[in-house]
Every structure is written in structure tokens, then in C-alpha cells.
Amino acid sequence: MARSYDCPRKKVAVILVCVRMTQHNLDLCAMEARLAEAGVIAPLREAERIVRREIGLNDDRDTLPAQISLDGVALGRVEKMMKGRVARVPFERLAGEVSFAGVDIELAPDVFKPYPESIALVEHATLLLERLPGSLRLLDLGCGTGCLLLALLQALPRASGVGIDLNSSSVALAQKNAARNGLQDRATFRIASWSDDAGESFDFAICNPPRVPTADIPLLIPEMRDHDPHFALDGGPDGLAFYTAMAEKLPLLVKSGGYGLFQLSPSQVADVQVLFAKSGFRDVMVKSNFYGFPNALLIPC
Secondary structure (H helix, E strand, C coil): CCCCCCCCCCCCCCCCCEEEECCEEEEHHHHHHHHHHCCCCCHHHHHHHHHHHHHCCCCCCCCCCCCCCCCHHHHHHHHHHHHHHHCCCCHHHHHCEEEECCEEEECCCCCCCCCHHHHHHHHHHHHHHCCCCCCEEEEEECCCCCHHHHHHHHHCCCEEEEEEECCHHHHHHHHHHHHHCCCCCCEEEEECCCCCCCCCCEEEEEECCCCECHHHHHHCCHHHHCCCCHHHCECCCCCCHHHHHHHHHHHHHEEEEEEEEEECCHHHHHHHHHHHHHCCCCCCEEEECCCCCEEEEEEEC
């Protein structure tokens, strides 16, 4: 059944008017309504992102011009992006790339997509590691695109690191992203499991692990459920498989005086704290994201 959607008057810097194209008019409110009808979260923001990308405005704080002239080819690109978002394909996957914490990251269909919430991990890690002396060796567990390790290397010239992943496509893409950002000389990526012997002890380990309980994967938003590989989401029956393994394995990966920083969901904080406490870890710290919600544990080794 068709539903109507009212485009409310909003007090924002962006001017909500019809965006004029050559021989075509495109109404931003109509784009918003179309995305809202499809169930897209924050439909106005998503409509604006599509237009911004087409006209080359990369900063969300930049005001959209009142009138924009696009030819038919450009209009086709906008419509292609719109169809993709209506089908609940993530914007970043449609674009094929994403800017993440100071590095440019190429994406691939069978590799987990970086999410903005993980940028908080990079900031927490950078503040901590800047205070440590000497050269630094970093380990990225389940590296995916390589975004976490590469963002840290970009921020920390004294650091080098290793990223591991069981997915060969992830390793290949992470290597490509290292070269894309000029970090190939300080970043190594290889196929391995976090249960494997890393071959050395690191100063710091970081991970955004699979942490969705298996039975909950069908309940995820379509952008994640249908477009992220499930092996990068599935945290086992209770969502805690990675943390259970790390509570035993971390001392073999990180040297004494080093740290592990692992992303988690707010509902998992208490359970994960108990896991590490039972393994003898002390002074485990909860770290929050930009919105003040707990989203990571910092574990001194």
C-alpha cells in the first residue's frame, strides 16, 4: 500500500529546494520521501549525500547550492544511486569507497565495510599510543579493508603493523588500500586467524570483531544483513566468541605493558568485562563513542 510522506520544514543550513538539472527538475524533498518509503534511516541526509557526491561536495557541512545544473548523464548517475539506496545498498558500497579517519578506503563486495562508530577506536588508540615511547608495533585482528591499522599508521609515524584476516579478499584489498594511502612500507597484511601464532609480540592490538549473536543476524538492518559478509558479523551463539578467545590469547599477542582495544556493543560490556576479569586482567577500561555510549574495552596487558 502506498504511503504519503510529508517533508517537514527543517531549520538546517542546507537549502531545501528543487535542484534544477538540464531539462529536468529534481526535488530534494521528493528524494527524501522516496528513501523514507523504502525504510532508509535518515532519508534526508542520504538524499543530500547522493547530490553532494555528484557535484563534488565532500564535506557534509557545506551548504548545497540553491540551483544545480546537471546533464542527462549526471542525472543518470544520481538515479542509479537512488535506486541502489532504495534497494538498501549502503551509500558507501554504491560509491565504492569511503573516507575513514584520515585515510581513503576502497571497498569490495565480500569485505566488511567500515562504519563511522569505529572511528572512535582510532581516536582512543591514537591518544594512548602517542604517549608511548619509541617505535610501535600494531596488530589489527580481522583487518577487513585495513581501515583501522591504516588510520593508526597515518596518525602515528613511529608505528608499523600487521593486519590479519581469514578472508583472502580482505587481505588483498587491505594491501591495495595501504598502497593507495602510501603506507605499504609500514603495513603488512596476511591470511591468518586470531588463534594463530602471530610470530611476535605487539605493543597494541585492535579489532572490531564479529559480535552479533548468530540468531540475531536476520534482524539486522538490510544494509548490514544483506551486504556485509556474515562471517564478519557472526559472533557465535552469544556474540562473545571473539572476546572469549582473546581473554585467553591476548597475552600471547601483546607484550607486557601493551594494550588491546576491542569494539563491542553496549549490551556486551558487562559480560566481556567478566570474561577478561576471570582471565586475570585488571584495570580494564570502558571507552565511549562520540555519543557517549560505551563501544570499546581497553585492556592493559
